[in-house]
Amino acid sequence: MVSSANKGVMKVFLDDMLDERKKRILRAIIDDYIGTAEPVGSRTIARKHELGLSSATIRNEMADLEEMGFLAQPHSSAGRVPSDKGYRLYVDHLMELNELPVEDIEGIKSAMEVKINELSQLIRQASMVMSRITRYTSLATTPQLKKSTFKAVQVVPIETGKALVIVVTDAGVVRNCLIRIPDAILPDFLIKVSNLLNEKLVGLTLGQVDRKVVGEIQDEIIITKELLMPILKGIAECISQIDSHEVFLDGTTNIFNYPEFRDIIKAKEFLSFLDQKEILCGLLESNLPNDSVVVKIGAENCVDGIKECSLVKATYSLGDVVIGSIGVIGPTRMEYPRVISSMNYIKKKINQELKKLVEGNTE
Amino acid sequence: MVSSANKGVMKVFLDDMLDERKKRILRAIIDDYIGTAEPVGSRTIARKHELGLSSATIRNEMADLEEMGFLAQPHSSAGRVPSDKGYRLYVDHLMELNELPVEDIEGIKSAMEVKINELSQLIRQASMVMSRITRYTSLATTPQLKKSTFKAVQVVPIETGKALVIVVTDAGVVRNCLIRIPDAILPDFLIKVSNLLNEKLVGLTLGQVDRKVVGEIQDEIIITKELLMPILKGIAECISQIDSHEVFLDGTTNIFNYPEFRDIIKAKEFLSFLDQKEILCGLLESNLPNDSVVVKIGAENCVDGIKECSLVKATYSLGDVVIGSIGVIGPTRMEYPRVISSMNYIKKKINQELKKLVEGNTE
DNA sequence: ATTAGCACTCAATGGTATCGAGTGCTAACA
């Protein structure tokens, strides 16, 4: 990805290498190829796009562009196909980010503004609407909230010998864990313990629970190991539940709409790839330096299995803290402008809704 | 499905229609076809299986079997392929349910006996291991627990104006729901309300909460609508969460291993079918009259999209109550004996583990 | 009743001819 600081310098290099006409032709070729999935010939470009040039001229330019590595030829008497490098240039400098169509905006809005009171539900919903709108496969990681803080901790009696540990975070996420406690413990004592836990933990981040805090608790109340241990284990379990993150997928069968997956082997490769949740997760969460939308094209995805796919991804945040990401994956011949616009919009929308969800939990 | 009461009568009809030799031949053909996916010729049967018959004799028998509808011919000079009716006979009367291989038993055991403390997690695990062992696609519905009873209900204060409603069932399932309550409510009062709720609800099934019970509560404590309504809504939300059931899928890409899905259109059809969670759910939960393993072959599945697939399914129960089901779906050319044996075993295992989970929650 | 033998069928395979979209190159032109 080209950082915006470098973009100016890049532009000069670019102008040296590619004059305006070459850029126009390259863009025309890629636009065409994205639409048709067929190698693009010089005649096609001369006819469809009003460049005022003959096919012969375009042919010469195409040969140049191929030599520079922006185009490739499947075989010597075929038209040209964009290379990863070609797509890269297209995404960074050539394409036009047009407005998102009204129906897509409406689609996103109506999907996201239904009353949702679970954080991960919101992300699920966002992923779903992305796959529907882009017609590619969408993926998203559920929020990781290690940095969120305790809002309340409670130990509630359930029946003799059993209690429930409950953890509530400032993001409004609630988890619980059933524990076994000594039979002799009275409900009143659990309330005292709860109060103390609250006092000690509220405001800390989930990651900050350590031996020191535990020691402080032990100092202030006479508590047996038989009671304390299960409670701490329960809290730990709640924390790990909150922090565990899964990957959601939507629109996996969308790939069958694209001719590049007409080959059963390609289709299998892609779908098998999507089955590897850990790799998927790594892919989605790697290289997310800034807060803009990131595009990974073809072999730029260092993972085997999707070297002929592109990934458009973005993060979402709670306040200033990035807590997860969402992406769209499809053939390198992807409708980048549309996907990127959608991604920009949904990212904004997720952040808005997350904020609402947490602040305005007061509904 | 043939009920066991009818099986004796069926057998007589069967013997009338098919002598021992025809049965042996039919079985040989189906066994062979299940292994190879190639139409089976008379020579193959004569050679591979020691029936002491020439190919010509077998040819005659095959013609008979075809006329009876147990076999079909893709084209006039090809071998025979079993029809749905043929598979039906095979499953009901011909195949041999051999012992499950030790490694499969071990696989199931080791997957199921890891410490799991969530009911639906257990089912997820079971589905996963089934897809791995059978090498087909497995599916399962999460437990539906409308008939389970309240073990505890609690309203816990979180912060001023907010409380958490918690419902625990006898199956050890816990759900919670954050609610908004009037600011003036004191924690002590919530404890009183909790105690009353417990008194009234514990022992009832989730489905039994009705206006009468609510009325009883209102009679016994002075409670404002502003507090009671959110609590009841919270309880309702918890119940609906407990009762909501999803479908899990595993091994969806396994189908690419089978030549019947070499055709991209077939593969798409199948995978798209699996995307329709509601239909899937209906399929899995329909026709589960008794507690044995049920096999639905080809067009017996009244749902479009899997007319060339077979489904082997079973229910699992908590005590005597069926609370969900698990199934394996694959081509009609399925290794029925192996799948059915696995299904029998995993069903038993799930029931065992469920029992342990609920009773021995006391760990 | 069983089977050897034989003519027949038909999908699959591989080879060949044809077609056409597209290229590169050359020569003519503005």
Place this chain on the structure above:
DNA sequence: TGTTAGCACTCGATACCATTGAGTGCTAAT
């Protein structure tokens, strides 16, 4: 000097045809 018309060439795709071989049904002999 850049552009373009014209032309020979390339090569995948398509269609056509002959061949092959696994498998069948039928008949006649055992």
